[in-house]
Amino acid sequence: MGCDGGTIPRRDELVRTKKKKEAKDKEAEIAAKWKYCAISSKDLTKPIVSCELGRLYNKDAVIEYLLNKEAPNSSLLSHIRNLKDVVTLKLTPKSNDEKASTESNGTNDYKFVCPIVGLEMNGKYKFMYFRTCGCVVSERAIKEVKSQVCLSCNKPFTDDDLIVLNGDDDEIDDLKNRMTIRRNKLKEEKKRKRMKNEDSINGKAKMAKSDEPVASTSSSTQSDNVVKTSSLSVLSEKASKNYSVNKDPNASEAYKSLFTSHESAKNRPKAHWVTFNPCYN
Ligand SMILES: [Zn+2]
Structure with missing residues (x-):
């Protein structure tokens, strides 16, 4: 250490020389921040x-x-x-x-x-x-x-x-801290706005969808509609050709006899109007 008898202390052991340098550094630091x-x-x-x-x-x-x-x-x-x-x-x-x-x-x-x-x-x-x-x-x-x-x-x-x-x-x-809070807030706001936009778009889409069945017939779904229209078109095609089971050359006699257009239908007993039961006719 020095000063304990016998040794000669050096100057830097007795005097603090560092301080000045620190002050200079600080000045440079300040200048770096405020000037550059x-x-x-x-x-x-x-x-x-x-x-x-x-x-x-x-x-x-x-x-x-x-x-x-x-x-x-x-x-x-x-x-x-x-x-x-x-x-x-x-x-x-x-x-x-x-x-x-x-x-x-x-x-x-x-x-x-x-x-x-x-x-x-x-x-x-x-x-x-x-x-x-x-x-x-x-x-x-x-x-x-x-x-x-x-x-x-x-x-x-x-x-x-x-x-x-x-x-x-x-x-x-x-x-x-304030920056992260601010940015999170902005993010949430953006998210909320996006959700709102999406909701309104979905809402419009739903409105458009709900319009469709109203425009077409009854409450049936689209696939049902397709089946119905196709069977209707078949019937109308047969009807337009004056189709009758009785005249159908491909139908059997037994099949034809089921219909009122068959000759045997004229001889069939008619049900009484009071006791009429569709199960037995
Ligand atoms: Zn101002």
Whole structure:
């Protein structure tokens, strides 16, 4: 260890030198999040879009990713399925005066500010956007001006429409949960609509089907109808030819005698009108 007599401690054992490096890393991390596109790592230039998890992208990089589905960090982009999953942001650029003052301070080249309270969008303050209109404002403005319409363009919004830009881990977890809930809801709504459509189509089909038997005869099914019409056509064919069993050369004498057209029928005793029983006649 050192300092225990006899040994000479090295500087890095006594002084924490790591901290500065960490601070630098943090600055770079912030800059990466707020200045550069999360897909292409190029400077953020309009049109700038954001996903439901609040990351910032150049729109052309998102389009390119959607076409190729290839990006160095594509595992972080699976929640962007099409352009509907991102919102084009309305960012307020710095005025020339602000630019001049921040540039004289140092190497500050953050381009955007909150349109309400004028805070710089440099990663030090929380910024949010409205999914309904895409306007970007600082959290401070939202807290100060309590309103249910967008502070910038007056479009109404709900709490679920507020997305924190480049939030911390907890905030991103929350955004993820909200995203899955939102998407499940949309899915269910779509399903319900589809079911409704199918029901109405089926209903129409049923209506059309129930019309058919009414149009044709009685309540018999289609197959019955076919049999009936065919037997009818046979009868009418025989009738049109003046057919009579008695004249049929193929019918036997015994068969002919069953019918009233047979000669023997004239001699047959007639039943009494009171005691008439069809079983015995
Ligand atoms: Zn707005």
